Amino acid sequence: RxxxxxxxxxxxxxxxxxxxxxxxxxxxxxxxxxxxxxxxxxxxxxxxxxxxxxxxxxxxxxxxxxxxxxxxxxxxxxxxxxxxxxxxxxxxxxxDKWFPSTKKCSCCGAEKPMKLSERTYRCSCGYVA
Structure with missing residues (x-):
């Protein structure tokens, strides 16, 4: 100034x-x-x-x-x-910024749709994050 x-x-x-x-x-x-x-x-x-x-x-x-x-x-x-x-x-x-990292299982690689309000990821293979 x-x-x-x-x-x-x-x-x-x-x-x-x-x-x-x-x-x-x-x-x-x-x-x-x-x-x-x-x-x-x-x-x-x-x-x-x-x-x-x-x-x-x-x-x-x-x-x-x-x-x-x-x-x-x-x-x-x-x-x-x-x-x-x-x-x-x-x-x-x-x-890439559009990579679905939060919707993808880190164990089996399966992708599952998730709402933004969901905080716990549960996969069909038994993995929980």
Whole structure:
């Protein structure tokens, strides 16, 4: 806000612009550091990581999240995770956003329609989740 009140091109404007740039750089570095730590933890803990292929642009427009969806660095996180897993010879699997993971039995692979209100999955093979 202070920068917007300064006359563009003046010495005080330039000084304030540098302050704003430093703050934005610090925020970007904090986000990058956090994403590196999280991706390293996942890569060292698991042999395979399965993520959903999300449409972040669509989410920001349709769900009225706006900038907060773009601000979380999902693309950067998936990039970090993929190269760290590749270095260790592990696997990153991207699943389509319409894959019925909650309707599919993890034991036999049978698919069963479920309402959103249902919280317990019971399969015909006897598996309960």
């Amino acid at each position: 202070i920068l917007s009140r300064r006359k563009k091109g003046s010495a005080r404007w330039e000084k304030q612009r540098l302050k704003v740039a430093a703050l934005q750089e610090k925020t970007a570095n904090q986000r990058k550091n956090f994403l590196h730590h999280q991706s390293k933890e996942l890569a060292s803990t698991y042999d395979a990581v399965i993520i959903e292929d999300l449409d972040m642009k669509g989410m920001s427009q349709a769900l009225h999240f706006g900038k907060s969806v773009h601000d979380n660095g999902w693309g950067m996180f998936t990039t970090f995770l993929s190269y760290k897993l590749k270095e260790q010879g592990k696997q990153l699997v991207k699943i």
